[in-house]
Amino acid sequence: xxxxxxxxxxLIILEGKNCTLQCNYTVSxxxxxxxxxxxxxxxxxxxxxxxxxxxxxxxxxxxATLDADTKQSSLHITASQLSDSASYICVVRLGxxxxxxxxxxxxxxxxxx
Amino acid sequence: xxxxxxxxxxxxxxxxxxxxxxxxxxxxxATTMFWxxxxxxxxxxxxxxxxxxxxxxxxxxxxxxxxxINHASLTLSTLTVTSAHPEDSSxxxxxxxxxxxxxxxxxxxxxxxxxxxxxx
Numbered sequence: 001x002x003x004x005x006x007x008x009x010x011l012i013i014l015e016g017k018n019c020t021l022q023c024n025y026t027v028s029x030x031x032x033x034x035x036x037x038x039x040x041x042x043x044x045x046x047x048x049x050x051x052x053x054x055x056x057x058x059x060x061x062x063x064a065t066l067d068a069d070t071k072q073s074s075l076h077i078t079a080s081q082l083s084d085s086a087s088y089i090c091v092v093r094l095g096x097x098x099x100x101x102x103x104x105x106x107x108x109x110x111x112x113x
Numbered sequence: 114x115x116x117x118x119x120x121x122x123x124x125x126x127x128x129x130x131x132x133x134x135x136x137x138x139x140x141x142x143a144t145t146m147f148w149x150x151x152x153x154x155x156x157x158x159x160x161x162x163x164x165x166x167x168x169x170x171x172x173x174x175x176x177x178x179x180x181x182i183n184h185a186s187l188t189l190s191t192l193t194v195t196s197a198h199p200e201d202s203s204x205x206x207x208x209x210x211x212x213x214x215x216x217x218x219x220x221x222x223x224x225x226x227x228x229x230x231x232x233x
Binding site: 036041042043044045046049089099100101103104105106108 | 159229
């Protein structure tokens with residue numbers, strides 16, 4: 001069964017601190033893996049996209065890693081800001097003709113002053 | 114580029130009425146759009162795939178007669194919730210696939226901002 005699991009479910013950190021969110025997936029065939037940020041009451045916004053051959057990708061203070069062998073990904077947020085408070089969703093796209101997206105349940109991050 | 118809009122952003126309606134939600138790709142064309150539903154503290158659940166010029170493909174368990182989808186053009190898809198009931202209250206999000214774009218955006222799904230539906 002194609003699944004994407006994220007941990008932790010929720011996380012509270014102080015402003016300025018770093019944090020790392022985890023994503024494990026069992027999806028086949030694999031096309032790519034994306035991290036999205038979803039603010040409350042808004043649609044998801046793409047942070048990074050990685051294909052099978054990419055190990056790391058950065059977007060400002062966000063750095064994603066991908067280990068295709070262990071089927072794990074992480075999203076590292078550096079020097080957190082209050083505006084980073086949101087749900088972070090790991091999404092794996094199926095390869096082949098379906099092109100379907102398999103969504104993780106998300107990690108709810110709260111950055112406190 | 115690659116902006117997707119939804120209208121309305123929120124709607125409150127009485128039970129038994131129908132509600133139409135629009136999804137537009139503002140600066141690109143999309144032959145394929147997707148409709149998702151999201152309940153509080155849950156992830157997005159795919160309801161249906163909307164194909165321009167043809168019938169939508171619905172996911173298992175989604176009533177096609179209740180959730181009518183029309184993909185009238187390469188930039189517009191609509192979702193109509195017919196005879197809405199309180200259990201239909203949810204956050205509805207659409208996305209558009211950029212099949213016709215080149216470069217890094219090729220085939221990527223871009224999400225709209227969502228529509229909050231509350232049925233009284």
